[in-house]
Amino acid sequence: MSKISLIIQREYLTRVRKKSFIVMTIIGPLLFAAMMVLPGWFASMEDTDAKKIAVVDHTGKYTNRISSTEYLKFSWLNDQEATTIADEYRDNGFEAYLVIENDLLEKPDAAKIYSDTQITIDVKEHISRSLEKHLENEKLNSYKIDGLDAIISDINDVNVKLKTIKLSEDGSEKESSTFLAMIAAIVFAMMVYMFVLVYGMQVMRGVMEEKTNRIVEVIISSVKPFQLMMGKIIGIALVAITQFMLWIILTLSIVAVLYSVFGGNVADSVDANQINMVNSMNEQAVDAEQMSDMAIEFNKVIDGALSLDLISSLFLFLLYFLGGYLLYASLFAALGAALDNEADSQQFVMPVMMPLILSIYVAMAAFRNPAGDLAFWFSMIPFTSPVVMMARIPFQPPVWQIALSLFILIASFVFTTWFAGRIYRTGILMYGKKVSYKELWKWFRFSGK
Amino acid sequence: MFLEAKQVVKKYANHLALNNVNLQVPENSIYGLLGPNGAGKTTLIRIINQITGPDSGEIIFNGRPLQSDDVHRIGYLPEERGLYKKMKVGEQALYLARMKGLSRHDALQKLKYWFEKFEIQPWWDKKVEELSKGMQQKIQFVVTVLHEPKLLIFDEPFSGFDPINANILKQEILRLKENGATILFSTHNMGSVEELCDHITLINQSQTILNGQIDDIRQSYKDNLIKLEFAGDGNIIKEKLTTDFHIDSISSINSHQVAYVKMQNNATVNQLIGNVINDVQILGLQEVLPTMNDIFIKVVEQSNLSKTQK
Numbered sequence: 058m059s060k061i062s063l064i065i066q067r068e069y070l071t072r073v074r075k076k077s078f079i080v081m082t083i084i085g086p087l088l089f090a091a092m093m094v095l096p097g098w099f100a101s102m103e104d105t106d107a108k109k110i111a112v113v114d115h116t117g118k119y120t121n122r123i124s125s126t127e128y129l130k131f132s133w134l135n136d137q138e139a140t141t142i143a144d145e146y147r148d149n150g151f152e153a154y155l156v157i158e159n160d161l162l163e164k165p166d167a168a169k170i171y172s173d174t175q176i177t178i179d180v181k182e183h184i185s186r187s188l189e190k191h192l193e194n195e196k197l198n199s200y201k202i203d204g205l206d207a208i209i210s211d212i213n214d215v216n217v218k219l220k221t222i223k224l225s226e227d228g229s230e231k232e233s234s235t236f237l238a239m240i241a242a243i244v245f246a247m248m249v250y251m252f253v254l255v256y257g258m259q260v261m262r263g264v265m266e267e268k269t270n271r272i273v274e275v276i277i278s279s280v281k282p283f284q285l286m287m288g289k290i291i292g293i294a295l296v297a298i299t300q301f302m303l304w305i306i307l308t309l310s311i312v313a314v315l316y317s318v319f320g321g322n323v324a325d326s327v328d329a330n331q332i333n334m335v336n337s338m339n340e341q342a343v344d345a346e347q348m349s350d351m352a353i354e355f356n357k358v359i360d361g362a363l364s365l366d367l368i369s370s371l372f373l374f375l376l377y378f379l380g381g382y383l384l385y386a387s388l389f390a391a392l393g394a395a396l397d398n399e400a401d402s403q404q405f406v407m408p409v410m411m412p413l414i415l416s417i418y419v420a421m422a423a424f425r426n427p428a429g430d431l432a433f434w435f436s437m438i439p440f441t442s443p444v445v446m447m448a449r450i451p452f453q454p455p456v457w458q459i460a461l462s463l464f465i466l467i468a469s470f471v472f473t474t475w476f477a478g479r480i481y482r483t484g485i486l487m488y489g490k491k492v493s494y495k496e497l498w499k500w501f502r503f504s505g506k
Numbered sequence: 507m508f509l510e511a512k513q514v515v516k517k518y519a520n521h522l523a524l525n526n527v528n529l530q531v532p533e534n535s536i537y538g539l540l541g542p543n544g545a546g547k548t549t550l551i552r553i554i555n556q557i558t559g560p561d562s563g564e565i566i567f568n569g570r571p572l573q574s575d576d577v578h579r580i581g582y583l584p585e586e587r588g589l590y591k592k593m594k595v596g597e598q599a600l601y602l603a604r605m606k607g608l609s610r611h612d613a614l615q616k617l618k619y620w621f622e623k624f625e626i627q628p629w630w631d632k633k634v635e636e637l638s639k640g641m642q643q644k645i646q647f648v649v650t651v652l653h654e655p656k657l658l659i660f661d662e663p664f665s666g667f668d669p670i671n672a673n674i675l676k677q678e679i680l681r682l683k684e685n686g687a688t689i690l691f692s693t694h695n696m697g698s699v700e701e702l703c704d705h706i707t708l709i710n711q712s713q714t715i716l717n718g719q720i721d722d723i724r725q726s727y728k729d730n731l732i733k734l735e736f737a738g739d740g741n742i743i744k745e746k747l748t749t750d751f752h753i754d755s756i757s758s759i760n761s762h763q764v765a766y767v768k769m770q771n772n773a774t775v776n777q778l779i780g781n782v783i784n785d786v787q788i789l790g791l792q793e794v795l796p797t798m799n800d801i802f803i804k805v806v807e808q809s810n811l812s813k814t815q816k
Contacts (some may be wrong), residue, residue, distance in 0.1 A: 060605055274557070274586055279605040280581070
């Protein structure tokens with residue numbers, strides 16, 4: 058077995074056997090699965106007991122104007138019942154009682170709801186919406202327009218649904234879901250960012266460990282420093298890929314198990330819930346009718362994504378993760394070699410991390426305008442391209458842009474690896490020396506044979 | 507010569523670490539590489555281990571220029587040494603052995619032998635961080651010699667060892683020599699140099715200032731100092747040994763006296779005895795050779811002085 062594969066093996070096995078790796082590998086999918094399933098589960102678990110609410114209407118104008126629903130039942134009380142309601146509403150099985158004291162057109166705050174428990178927003182909105190609708194109709198009627206009903210039903214038929222159609226290269230139209238693309242973009246960008254950062258830092262700590270343990274000189278009397286550095290970087294990359302794969306497999310299997318246990322109910326409510334999430338992000342109010350439409354559409358998109366885009370996206374994710382990781386990991390390795398302890402490392406680690414953090418901000422902008430100049434240029438710059446390009450991938454950027462950015466990324470990590478290798482080689486044998494940027498530059502220049 | 511350094515030059519950013527250094531290590535010898543801190547010893551050792559390369563000059567190993575797979579024929583115990591703290595002892599020893607080119611099978615077999623010899627089998631599954639520093643040093647030694655290298659390089663091997671373990675180490679070094687290995691070792695402990703080394707090279711400020719066989723060096727630096735033990739009157743000695751002799755000191759120890767006498771102008775031991783034999787009872791007489799410690803200090807100070815004068 059060649060020496061570099063021995064090093065890779067050691068780096069890989071010691072990390073994969075660590076408790077923290079095993080714990081993360083199990084907890085990660087549980088969290089992801091929970092994120093996907095729990096909202097739906099909670100929705101299905103919501104208490105379905107109907108709440109009864111008593112209404113005391115002193116004006117007498119609003120009788121039965123608040124419609125009861127499956128979960129909310131309203132009862133109008135007569136005057137006699139009304140006098141004792143404040144004391145007896147609980148005993149009579151009411152959750153709360155609503156008092157309308159005056160004409161709401163004259164005094165909009167004349168309706169009050171009383172309860173010893175917190176009234177939910179849903180209940181409040183249902184009541185005020187019902188009353189508003191009734192009042193609107195009253196006002197409209199007061200104009201005495203001929204054929205009003207026809208006009209209103211005509212108005213209600215107006216409904217614009219904007220469909221986003223992406224024209225693909227071969228001219229065929231493909232329906233794309235902006236919402237799904239946005240979610241995918243956020244997930245991809247965050248994942249690349251997180252993996253590059255977490256595993257890049259692991260490289261730095263690994264190098265530092267070898268240096269502070271003073272084992273490095275023993276090892277580089279057997280192998281070249283560059284082999285040791287690359288062995289470590291590759292070994293840790295394999296750990297990252299293992300974790301990523303395990304996460305995907307475990308998450309999918311947990312979700313699959315939950316679906317089969319809880320059946321289609323959960324599946325439906327999951328869809329609805331995810332759409333809710335998307336919508337609240339867009340701050341759009343969507344009524345129930347549209348929502349069910351979209352749930353169908355959503356399912357269609359998921360089917361499409363699963364069959365085609367997801368696979369190529371995952372493949373690109375791996376490429377960009379590896380490219381970004383290799384670019385940063387070698388720099389982190391050089392830092393680890395230059396620094397004796399983590400306490401001094403901040404002033405050197407920050408400049409390396411800056412572009413990575415910046416790329417997350419640019420990615421946020423890219424969600425909104427994935428084909429804009431900002432997104433384009435930052436998806437070409439190798440230090441930001443892994444995150445920014447992954448944020449653009451779900452919006453299907455031109456293939457030449459992906460190819461170009463990958464090419465620049467690969468060329469750059471070859472360069473940074475060479476650059477970092479020179480600093481690394483000198484740094485690992487320097488003990489107890491305070492480093493400065495000037496010193497690092499010297500190491501780079503004079504790192505001989 | 508088994509190992510030779512020829513005109514080796516190594517520059518770092520700020521200073522010249524080695525300036526035309528030569529080294530000739532005969533086969534099957536124990537060779538001491540001496541010098542004050544920062545003289546360039548570790549740099550030379552790192553060049554022999556191919557950790558860094560020389561700017562010019564070359565290393566001849568076993569009659570031919572050093573090659574990259576010669577690392578399998580060299581065992582190196584660096585001054586800055588350590589182990590992975592979180593790794594298990596056995597696993598780690600196996601890893602380091604395989605890095606030196608041993609197959610898994612051979613490595614396991616040899617490790618078994620050494621672990622039994624040092625009676626450290628119970629440590630096999632312990633993590634390194636659970637062991638004391640002395641125990642870790644033992645494991646480092648085992649790993650250094652495990653692949654039976656022809657050349658062993660020890661940089662400050664005794665630092666961190668207690669006297670008992672230091673003695674075991676000394677015995678092992680001598681045994682390795684008996685088994686045919688050549689040993690290059692660098693230390694500040696001059697006592698162990700006298701005990702172990704056949705040859706030395708002394709490096710100061712990047713240059714060789716002294717080299718040769720230990721016995722020759724001590725002979726050539728001797729002051730013609732005689733240690734004379736006698737019983738009788740010390741003042742008579744002072745009177746009798748005037749011309750050609752100089753008495754450094756006289757002191758009484760128990761019932762007898764000891765005088766250190768420097769002989770000048772080619773005076774001989776016989777003349778010395780002749781001068782005093784009728785007046786005192788001679789109990790013993792011995793030529794005093796300078797210790798390596800004395801020679802080290804003297805030579806380094808001289809070389810520093812001549813450098814500053816230039």
